[in-house]
Amino acid sequence: MTHLPTVPRTTAGPLFADTGLKLGVFGLNVSSAGAVTASPERHEIDWDQNVRVVQMAEAAGFEAAIPFSRWRGFEGSTNPWGESFDPYTWSAALAALTSRITLFATSHCLTVSPVMAAKQIATIDAISGGRIGLNVVAGWFAKELAMFGVETLDHEARYAYSEEWLDIALRLWEGGDDFDHKGEWLTVENGYSRPGPVRLPHPPIMNAAFSPRGHRLAARYADLSFVSAFDAAGAGAKVAEIREVAAGFGREQSVWIAASVVCADTDREAQDLVRRWSEIDADEVAVRNAIDWTMGGAHMPQEQHRQLAGAVASTMAGYPLIGTPERIAEQLAQLSAAGIDGAALTMMNYEAGVPRFIEQVMPVLEREGVRRPLVAGSAP
Numbered sequence: 001m002t003h004l005p006t007v008p009r010t011t012a013g014p015l016f017a018d019t020g021l022k023l024g025v026f027g028l029n030v031s032s033a034g035a036v037t038a039s040p041e042r043h044e045i046d047w048d049q050n051v052r053v054v055q056m057a058e059a060a061g062f063e064a065a066i067p068f069s070r071w072r073g074f075e076g077s078t079n080p081w082g083e084s085f086d087p088y089t090w091s092a093a094l095a096a097l098t099s100r101i102t103l104f105a106t107s108h109c110l111t112v113s114p115v116m117a118a119k120q121i122a123t124i125d126a127i128s129g130g131r132i133g134l135n136v137v138a139g140w141f142a143k144e145l146a147m148f149g150v151e152t153l154d155h156e157a158r159y160a161y162s163e164e165w166l167d168i169a170l171r172l173w174e175g176g177d178d179f180d181h182k183g184e185w186l187t188v189e190n191g192y193s194r195p196g197p198v199r200l201p202h203p204p205i206m207n208a209a210f211s212p213r214g215h216r217l218a219a220r221y222a223d224l225s226f227v228s229a230f231d232a233a234g235a236g237a238k239v240a241e242i243r244e245v246a247a248g249f250g251r252e253q254s255v256w257i258a259a260s261v262v263c264a265d266t267d268r269e270a271q272d273l274v275r276r277w278s279e280i281d282a283d284e285v286a287v288r289n290a291i292d293w294t295m296g297g298a299h300m301p302q303e304q305h306r307q308l309a310g311a312v313a314s315t316m317a318g319y320p321l322i323g324t325p326e327r328i329a330e331q332l333a334q335l336s337a338a339g340i341d342g343a344a345l346t347m348m349n350y351e352a353g354v355p356r357f358i359e360q361v362m363p364v365l366e367r368e369g370v371r372r373p374l375v376a377g378s379a380p
Helices: 047-060 087-095 114-128 142-147 155-174 212-221 232-248 267-280 284-294 302-315 325-337 350-367
Strands: 022-026 064-066 102-108 132-137 179-182 187-191 205-208 224-227 254-263 319-323 342-347
Touching: 022 047, 022 254, 022 350, 047 064, 047 087, 047 350, 064 342, 087 102, 087 114, 087 132, 102 114, 114 132, 114 155, 114 187, 132 155, 155 179, 155 187, 155 212, 205 212, 212 224, 212 232, 224 232, 232 254, 232 325, 254 267, 254 325, 254 350, 267 302, 267 319, 284 302, 319 325, 319 342, 325 350, 342 350
Parallel strands: 022 064, 022 342, 064 102, 102 132, 132 205, 205 224, 224 254, 254 319, 254 342
Antiparallel strands: 179 187
């Protein structure tokens, strides 16, 4: 029998290296990922383009490429997010075309069997030599879930389901004897999956933790967690909260934030871009649908809905990194000082935005010590 080599997490590339603030390119596999807008500058997906951008990010030292998991868009005149590449096959193909960067597969627990997910992730782990991660999403977009014939669960039930799903996936990755599982949500008879992942004890798990219930799931299962905030102080409070919960489980957390980059020669030019995308170029129907379908907008006060609409149309409500390259580097430094370990970056147009970030923002981050280059030979 041929045995795959195993890759201990501590030496499996730069994702967990002590090199300062980590960077990921986020949402590249989905149209209009950076903003829900009708702007002609919005991101349109193309496979060759995705390969070029991820390879460019890898060469510059980015630690991760993280896809969205989307099955339909927000309609309106331009249907933002309406075109997407499947995250599992996307990461598998990119694993064969890269050598250093960690690829993630983003997966809705409600739409994929944990038996299938465990097998797919283990296969991509073999392809990549231990560079795959699993970004677990509890699922909340009812119109998408209906395509799968899946019942829409309330917030608490979605997380309970996801915990059971993760228990099964982790047990499959452990190997050992076949097992049966009969839980509240899922049933597995004679659970078995070989070969296991090459990365030990298992590929890193990521989860977005935007609520106290989400924090508990992330703290118990995830190696990396997303938090949401709109200023560095708020981010720091979320970091402290989730790390406290993780400590209760005897675990540590690498805490990331989703951030949207709007870079220009001056701060005013960057703000003008935001205004144009969110006002002149707004796809108002799509923006309203995005808020109502995914953010509980139907229950929001009108003023809160209005304020959120501007953010969704220009940055998809990610942490706003808006301004000159120096200003963006300063904001990232503030997040790092607040305890954020990594930033997953969306952009209005990745083909233009990623090269500019690499050329103009990353040198400032390295000069200021926010990021430190990985020492050659210290990790495969």
